[in-house]
Structure formats: C-alpha cells, structure tokens
Amino acid sequence: MTTTFIVNPVAGRGKSLTKWRRLYPLLKQENFDFDVLYSNKPQEIIKLAREARDNGSDVIFAVGGDGSLREAADALVGSDVSLGQIPFGTGNDFIRSLNIPREIPAILEMIRQKPRRTVDLARLNDKIYCNVAGIGFDGEVIAASDNVFKRLGGTAAYVAAVLRAVFFFQAPRMQVFLDGVLVEKKLHLVAIGNGCFYGGGMNILPGAKQDDGFLDVCMVDSVSPLRLLSRLPGIYTGNHVNQPEVSMAKVRQVRIVSDPPVLVQADGDLVGTTPVDIEIIPAGLQFISY
Secondary structure, X not given: OEEEEEEOOOHHHHHHHHHHHHHHHHHHHOOOOXXXXXXXXXXXXXXXXXXXXXXXXXXXXXXXXXXHHHHHHHHHOOOOXXXXXXXXXXXXXXXXXXXXXXXXXXXXXXXXXXXXXXXXXEEEOOEEEOOEEEEEHHHHHHHXXXXXXXXXXXXXXXXXXXXXXXXXXXXXXXXXXXXXXXEEEEEEEEEEEOOOOEXXXXXXXXXXXXXXXXXXXXXXXXXXXXXXXXXXXXXXXXXXXXXXOEEEEEEOEEEEEEEOOOEEEEOOEEEEEOOEEEEEEEEEEEEEOO
C-alpha cells in the first residue's frame, strides 16, 4: 500500500506547481513510499485517481483546489481509499469547513499522521461533488469569470463577473422539489451543498456539516439589482440567512427545473444546465482531516 499525490499544475493559476516544488523535497526526506502523478487536462484527475486506486494506493492526495478535489472524489466515492487535499488552489473552500492546514510545515505533519474522518458527498445527475453546487446566478458568474473576464484573472475576474451577473442575470421561474415538496417561484440563486463556503470564503450555507447526512439549501428570491448588490457582503458572514428574500432548508434530495434552463456549477466548475437532480451520499468518503 502506498500514498499517491495527484498534482494539478494549473490550479491556483499556476501557484499549485510552485508550492508543490517546495513540498516535494520535504516529502522525499520523510523516507516513506509515495508516488506522484500530474494531470494535464480537465477531468484527467478522475482517471489518474482510479488508476492509483487500482494499483494499490490506500491514500490519495489531490494537490490543487476544489475542482481537483471534486474530480478525485468522483473516482473514490464508496471505496476504501482515503482522500486528502493539499490546498494549493485558488478558493480551497471545502477545507474551510474542516481542520485542514494551509501552511507547508503543518501540511507535512498532516501527511505524516494521516488522520481520517468520514464525510458525506453529493451527486448531481451523474457527477460527484464535495462542497457546494449553485444554480442560476452562480453559474452565470463562473461562466463570465472563465470566459468574458478571463484576462483579468483571479479575484478581479470573479468580482467583475459578479457585477455583470447582478445587473444582467434575469431570475427564471424555478420549480424546486425539496424531498418531494414543491417550491415554485422566480429565484436568483439556489445553492445546495455539504460545506459552508464557496466563492473564496462566502459563507453561503452557514449551518452545513460534512457528516450529518443532509444537504443544506439556500434559495434567494428574485430581487432588484441594487438590493442584491447590497446583500452580497452579508454572505461572507452568513448574515444573509436573516433576510426576507432568503430561505434555508435541510433535505436529502433536491430536483430543480427552470424556464428557461440556467447554468449549474459544482465546486467552482460548470457542469451543465437545469434540470438537475441532487442527492446526498452519506459517509461517501474517508477524508484526511483532523
């Protein structure tokens, strides 16, 4: 049995590889058995994680951000292999809800100890995700930051994409089935997840727990652009849950249909459009975490 590190060299806008080159020689000094694999294209981490699993790795670390972690989890859900994250990506939002270090000395100690805990996962149609999926407004933001504002890079691209969505996204009428109970109205956003944070630290689901067997849901009604803009800062503290246009729920299954269809993101990556079916996978993964 061995440990495998799967490195996403483009995570964190290339900073992942720079940080990995600092960590790697320290790992070599530890004198324990490990392999290193590098991904070269989207979705390749799924393939690499499956290969590492089939070749006898009992622990796999995704070296990158939330997207890298999501792909590795897709390969390992329901297996006996433990998954960890070396948080060298941009947002690293899933680990904000867990006790995962960010500095290299502490990361090295975590790798030595390999503490394990069980976490839930979520399934969106045929895809696995770890943290938060966003339907509507979120999808528009991710699409704009990846395409329209890509040249700005990083935080500037994300902020520009948020402002664009605030003033141009038209909230559709959605049918949201929460454990079979229908909610139908115009919604700017539905966020569904297993973790609290997304978008680089927004506390969108402050009541979420990674091992309670439930999905947390945040629904934001259609509001004016200026009202929506005024509410955005409250998401960082979790105070948005007290606003009249926001409703929260804990469920095991969600189905969303919208007219017209809207974009869907999961763990920061676009994964399609509505309709979507999302369900919790209780205790879906052994995770390296204190």
